[in-house]
Amino acid sequence: MFEIVRREEMAGGSVVLNEIKAPLIAKKARPGQFVILRASEKGERIPLTMAETDPEKGTITIIYQVVGKSTALFKTLKEGDRYLDIIGPLGKPTDIEKYDGDVVCVGGGTGVAVLHPITRGLKEKGNNVIAIIGARTKDLLILEDKMKAASHELFVCTDDGSYGHHGFVTDVLKDILEKRDVKLVVAIGPVPMMKFVCDITKKYNVKTIVSLNPIMVDGTGMCGCCRVSVGGETKFACVDGPEFDGHKVDFDELMKRLRSYLEEEKESYEKFKASCACNA
């Protein structure tokens, strides 16, 4: 089980796609749900939202950015290698409904990978779907073609202007909110991006769904590590989410909690890089 059947590198090798044999999970998974993976006996449990599932082939696809020891270790896995453990599907699936108006899907970084199946689902449901995706620079942009196919209109932004609109996804979003009758925004990406999107959509009073990625351990509601404040209440992202009403999420708290282990993460990654020639 958990054999990697397809592996691709994107964004200059900083982002990796793994299609993995996991028939039980593939059969059950819905857009928006996540899995927890572990690559070695001493490894961490890493939650990642699925980018794709193929129930017939019995595979799931994850797309992750290499940010530390665990993802760097994942990157060393080749086609034919196996993950040690994968559990899922976890969390609640996205509520995919037909809206009386336009729907905007906003993605940044590897968040685009998670956004893609939701965008496709919303389109299949009969919504007019506008997608906005962004990256720091052209080379880091992922899944442009897929997002194009999954939406009716696609806007691309780069922070440095190397491709598409020069600026942030929020600039384009603001423009669309001004001109169109938008009923729903789905924003998935780095926490600051989601926060800024919500700041804008709040002004336009447009419902906004975000997918959160707090630190987790078990992923089944047992430990409370992933707690987030939503509308003043504590929720567990693993079982109550990972998607929440973005207007109610305390993003500042989430960002602080995401920094809980900065030093340890650095120590672990440095040690890994020093011990291994695979960090290139």
Next chain:
Amino acid sequence: MAEKKGQIPRQAMPEQKPEVRRRNFDEVPLGYTPELAMKEASRCLQCKKPACREGCPVEVDIPAFIKCIREGDFKGAIRKIWEKNSLPAICGRVCPQEAQCEGRCILGKKGEPVAIGNLERFAADYEREHGTGELPPKASPTGKKVAVIGSGPSGLTVAGDLILKGHEVTVFEAFHKGGGVLVYGIPEFRLPKSIVASELHFLERLGVKFEYNVVVGKTITIDELFEQGYDAVFIGVGAGLPRFLGIPGENLVGIYSANEYLTRANLMRAYLFPEYDTPIAKGKNVVVIGAGNVAMDAARTAMRLGADSVKIVYRRSREEMPARLAEIHHAEEEGIEFHLLTNPKKFLGDEEGRVRGMECIKMELGEPDESGRRRPVPIEGSEFEMECDLVVIAVGAGANPVLTTATEGLKLNKWGYIEADPATGKTTKKGVWAGGDIVTGQATVILAAGAGRKASKSIHDYLTWGW
């Protein structure tokens, strides 16, 4: 003869010295030698009507196994225990004996009770280290299939019982390792994980299959298990929902539920970071809120991770502390401070969102509450600040809804626990039994094992006669 027995004092089990063990994760008590075990066993009066046995949730024939030890028949002793308890190496270490078997021992009326827990542990350890590995006899195959959900004490008991009765048993575990609370909750220094692993291996040798990484309710449902040909299902998933205090500042960085703190340390081996990848915060001034076994485990773990000071903060007094006496004693020896009749009101953070302290209030005991214990009442104006950089909240657990809400036909009580017949473990769903913390709320390993024992009898009847 009886007089002579009374003269032998209770044989203490050798243990690591507090000043050494408070900084390592090795097991604290080192075990009896055969000589010590036989000497301790000789203290048993072999009562005609053994009260100790009545105090045991699984009715181990205590005088009989102690008699075997006294005579040096260690193989006979473990086989006597196995008749009633499949997890003796574990129960000998973690049962609250003072409230059960040892609490009823006649010798305890005037002096010290027989060290039944230590003897049970000795018998199990001796077998593991010196035994022949000879498996107990198994009934011929019945062709019936049983799914056990959760590999904690209740699930393992059911699996062990039913495999011997000739049924096919598969255990589904959500984590990547088996043992449930025995591996994620109870620390290495109290229950070495190699012992849990050897209990699991024993079941595997008997033919029990383990499927890890399966979250029943998510990966597969109970109805799908029936469609796959399972004839009966036992749910032993534990409580598994951490309780928080609901006071301001609880989401500051450095505040953990006991479940998270212990899961990181135990299951993920974060105490060996960075050799293992999972990190854990190493506090200098640690506060653990609560005074049960889990709180003691968390406090002693924090001490081993290098804390300068570890405080137990509990809103009631010493008498009401729910932990085993041995755990409280060990914690005190290791330098854990007890701040009793003290309750946190809010957590205080720094600009980075990390906990830096806690505002507390002093309490006094009033009239008894619904639990029969005197209700703690805040003393007005007694607020004070306590410095801390790491907090573990160990005030119990609730019912985790992942499985129960995904299963139709399963009646729950108002707290979300599964309603099951106390005598048989039968739930309202046909072919489904439940036991352990998901039925009773957070309790002990042996009570969960006892519930598993009752359920396995009922499941066997159902599979044999259809009721």
